[in-house]
Structure formats: C-alpha cells, structure tokens
Amino acid sequence: MTTLSAAPTLPRAFWLYWAGVSLTALGDAIVYVALPYLALAAGGGLKGAGAVGLVVLAGSLPRFLGPVLGGLADRLAPRGLLALSAGIRGLAVLAVGLWGQFGTLPLAALLALAFVNGLLSTLAYTAGSALVPRVVAPEALARANSLSSGALMGAPLLGYGLGGGLIHAAGAAGALLVSVPLVLALCAAALALPHLPAAQEGSRPRPLADLREGLGVIRSSPLLLALLGMSFALNLAMNVMNTRAPLQMALHGRGAADYAVFEMLISGGVLLGIVLVTPLTARWSLDALIGAGRWVLLAGALGFxxxxxxxxxxxxxxxxxxxxxxxxxxxxxxxxLTGLEVRGRVIGALMGVNAVALSLGAGLAALPLPTPGLMLGLALLLLALMPLWPLALRRPQGQRLSASSSASAKASSSSSHG
Known part of the structure; x- marks a missing residue:
C-alpha cells in the first residue's frame, strides 16, 4: 500500500516568482488580444488580415532564438535578468499604448512591440525554468512546476476575457495601458528575490556554440532525446490542429460559437492535467506519468x-x-536531467527545435489536404513515436549532464579510440 506524505513546502522566493509570473501572464493576455485590433487600425499600406498576420509572425519569431536566450539565462544572474526583461516589456507596452491614445500607430511600431514582447517573454520563460530548480527542494520541484504552469496557462483564460472587455470600454490602446502594471509585476517580484549568482560565470554568450552544447547534452541523454522527439511531434500536431479547428467548425458546425467551446475544452483539459500532476506523483514516478500522458494525447488526437x-x-x-x-x-x-550550468541552454535548444515544429505544422496545415486524412497521419506519427520512451528508459542513464561533463565524455571517448 502506498503511503502519501505531506505536500512539500515551497519557499518564499518561489511564491514571489509565482505571483509575478501570474500577474504578468494576465497582462500578456491583454496585450495579445489588443495587438490584432491595433493592427487592423494601423496606418500604412498593409491592411486587414495581412497586417494582423505580420504582427502574429513578429511575436512568434523570437522562439527561434531560444538557444541564444538560454545562453544568457545561464550566464547572467536570474534576478537581474527577470527584472530587466519585465521592465523593458512594460516600458515598451506603455510607449505604444500612449502613442495609440494620442495618435495613429504605424504598423512598424506594432511589429516592434510584438517582436520585443515575444523576445523578452521567451527570455523570461527560459530564465524562470532555470531558476525554479534553484529555489525549491528537489522533492517539491514537480509541485512548483505544476503551479508555475497553471499560472502561465490559467491566467490568460481570465486575461483574454478581461482584454476583450477593456477593448470594448477603453479601446485597444487603453487596454495596453491597463496591462502595463500587470506586465511590470514580474519586475517587482524579481527585485524582491534573493541574490543568486549566474549559473555559469565568467564566459561570454556564443550563440552557435551554445546551441551545439545544448543539443550535445540532449544527445548524450536517452531520456532527453526521447522527450525532444515527443515534443517535436506534439508541437507539429498542435499547430496543424490549431489551424484546421476553426475551418472545421465553420464547415461542419456553427463557426465561432463551436470554436469557442473547442478552445474552452482544450484549455480546461490542460488545467486539469496540470492540477492532477501533484497528487499523481505521490503514487507514480515522473517517468510513468510521462508514459501514461503519451497515450492520453494519442487518444485525444484520434478524436480529430x-x-x-x-x-x-x-x-x-x-x-x-x-x-x-x-x-x-x-x-x-x-x-x-540537466546540470545547473547548462540548464538554460538545454531549455533554449528545446524551444528552438519546437519553433521549427510549429512552423512546419503551420505549413502542413496550409496544404490542400482533407482534414480527416491529415489528422490521421499525425495520429499515426504520434503512435510511431510511442516506443521511444520505453526504449530510452531501458538504456543506461548517467548522472545529471552538463556542458563540461558532456565535453569531457566526448574527449575521453576520442582518446580511448585513438
């Protein structure tokens, strides 16, 4: 019989970070809703859907810079990095909001805001993912990640509705101004965190070398490699699903009304899954939970x-x-699975690879293929990748991998074969 232990306590530093992330995620959602409406009214030659598409693209491009941002997260102190990223984002939103209140915004200003906001959001996510394991005990890590993910995914559900109401009441530029103190909340929270030194001090960021080191650590771990493969396929499938779902609802249902239900159900499922992780890890290992989660995903994909x-x-x-x-x-x-000094680069490498998958998914969804056949192909891809995880679990696993240990292992291997 399994004995359930008391939930591990989380330190004040984590709760400060969590509060800042929650409020900033709420502000980000308002910005996300307001930008398309500002793009529709922006001055310049490009109008309508083309302008909105460019703004969305500008906000998505920074995902490809994940490896570079991961290198910064490893080499700079987390408190200053989080405070600076949130502070610059807040000032940028404030400037564009004021410009929109007192004049006509050019599309270029919106593209700049979308890119800067996406860049600094990605940096803050990378830095936060590397910070959390440093401020909580190992046995509390799953609970801390569950709370952080819940904030990042749950707060926007409220923020989207709040953003819509603010746009109706005060206009899109006014909604941006209301979001400013929420975006700055992470800056205030970060400044209250205890000082932690950089995970890897005394070295300069090297974008290509950082990408190679991050991918090298992933290649050296069977489990990380399996997680990368599953994540790539999942992000590919998600963007195909996100693109085809509105079309499916328009062709075979009530359009926007049915699509709203679809988004509510998928968001509710995500939140339920996040909430369930903490009680489930009291009985199951994380490896078993990942194994079960893959089959739940496949079952959901079959519905499409x-x-x-x-x-x-x-x-x-x-x-x-x-x-x-x-x-x-x-x-x-x-x-x-990753060492402290390389954790940001590994997270950044994963984000960069996932950005490629998201782009491929959007391109695949644009092809003139019937939706049922396309979704069946994606479900078969997920099924084909199922053996990766149990195979990785059966392979010998080493200790936590770092850039230095990975390089040392390669050097030893080379010398022994020489």
Whole structure:
C-alpha cells in the first residue's frame, strides 16, 4: 500500500516568482488580444488580415532564438535578468499604448512591440525554468512546476476575457495601458528575490556554440532525446490542429460559437492535467506519468480524424488533459536531467527545435489536404513515436549532464579510440 506524505513546502522566493509570473501572464493576455485590433487600425499600406498576420509572425519569431536566450539565462544572474526583461516589456507596452491614445500607430511600431514582447517573454520563460530548480527542494520541484504552469496557462483564460472587455470600454490602446502594471509585476517580484549568482560565470554568450552544447547534452541523454522527439511531434500536431479547428467548425458546425467551446475544452483539459500532476506523483514516478500522458494525447488526437463537431470537442478535452500532464512532468524531468550550468541552454535548444515544429505544422496545415486524412497521419506519427520512451528508459542513464561533463565524455571517448 502506498503511503502519501505531506505536500512539500515551497519557499518564499518561489511564491514571489509565482505571483509575478501570474500577474504578468494576465497582462500578456491583454496585450495579445489588443495587438490584432491595433493592427487592423494601423496606418500604412498593409491592411486587414495581412497586417494582423505580420504582427502574429513578429511575436512568434523570437522562439527561434531560444538557444541564444538560454545562453544568457545561464550566464547572467536570474534576478537581474527577470527584472530587466519585465521592465523593458512594460516600458515598451506603455510607449505604444500612449502613442495609440494620442495618435495613429504605424504598423512598424506594432511589429516592434510584438517582436520585443515575444523576445523578452521567451527570455523570461527560459530564465524562470532555470531558476525554479534553484529555489525549491528537489522533492517539491514537480509541485512548483505544476503551479508555475497553471499560472502561465490559467491566467490568460481570465486575461483574454478581461482584454476583450477593456477593448470594448477603453479601446485597444487603453487596454495596453491597463496591462502595463500587470506586465511590470514580474519586475517587482524579481527585485524582491534573493541574490543568486549566474549559473555559469565568467564566459561570454556564443550563440552557435551554445546551441551545439545544448543539443550535445540532449544527445548524450536517452531520456532527453526521447522527450525532444515527443515534443517535436506534439508541437507539429498542435499547430496543424490549431489551424484546421476553426475551418472545421465553420464547415461542419456553427463557426465561432463551436470554436469557442473547442478552445474552452482544450484549455480546461490542460488545467486539469496540470492540477492532477501533484497528487499523481505521490503514487507514480515522473517517468510513468510521462508514459501514461503519451497515450492520453494519442487518444485525444484520434478524436480529430472524425468530421462531427462533438468528436472534436471530446478530442480537445482529452488532448488537453494529456498536454497538461506532459507539460509539468516533462519539464520537471528535463530539469532533473540537466546540470545547473547548462540548464538554460538545454531549455533554449528545446524551444528552438519546437519553433521549427510549429512552423512546419503551420505549413502542413496550409496544404490542400482533407482534414480527416491529415489528422490521421499525425495520429499515426504520434503512435510511431510511442516506443521511444520505453526504449530510452531501458538504456543506461548517467548522472545529471552538463556542458563540461558532456565535453569531457566526448574527449575521453576520442582518446580511448585513438
């Protein structure tokens, strides 16, 4: 019989970080909702959907810079990095909001804001993912990641509705101004954190070398390599699903009304999965939880191969549940598998590879292929990758991997074969 121990306590430093992340995620959601409306009214030659598409693209491009930002997260003190990133974001949102209140915003200003906000959000996420394992005890890491993921995914649900109401009441520029103190909350929280030195001091960021080191650590760990493969396929499938879902609802359902239900179900499933991680890890290992989460994801993906809208709704709820389980379990496991001095680069490398998957997913969804056949192909891809995780678990696992230990292992291997 399994004995349930008391939930591990979390330190004040974590709760400060969590409060800042929660409020900033709320502000980010308002910015996310306001930018498309500002783009529709922006001055310049490009109008309508083209302007909105460019703004969305500008906010997505920084994901490709994940390896560079991960190198910064490893080499700079986390308190200053988080405070600076949130402070610059808040000032940028304030400047664009004031410009929109007193004049006509050019599209270039919105593109700059979307890119800067996306860049600094990615940097803050990378720095925060590397910070959390440093301020909480190992036995509390899964719970801390569950709370952090819940804040990052739960706060926007409130923020989207709040943003819509603010745009209706005060206009899109006014909504940006309201979001400024929320965006700055992470800056205030970071300044109250205890001082922690950089994970790797005394070296300069080297973008290509950082990417090679991050990918080298992943290649050296069977579990990290399996997580990378699953994450790539998942992000590919998600962007295809996100692109085809509105079309499916318009062709076979009530359009926006059915799509709103779809998004609510997938978001609710994600939050439920995140909440379940902490009690489930009292009985199951993280490795077992990741193994189960893959099958939940596959079951949800199978719902998207059917035409009726209720099948898509059921698939959304189940897919979201699996996504929430894997979000926390895989993040915690990857933090456990990497050394302190290279953790940011590994997270950055994972984000860069996932950005490629998201781009490929968008391109694949744009092809003139029937949705049921396309979703069946993605479900088969997820099924084909199922053996990766149990195979990785059966392979010998070493200690936490760092850039230096990985390089030393390669050097030893080279000398022994020489």
């Amino acid at each position: 191969i059917f035409v009726p809208i209720p099948a898509w709704w059921a698939g959304a709820a189940v897919f979201g549940l699996g996504l929430g389980l894997l979000e926390v379990a895989a993040t915690t496991r990857s933090q456990q």
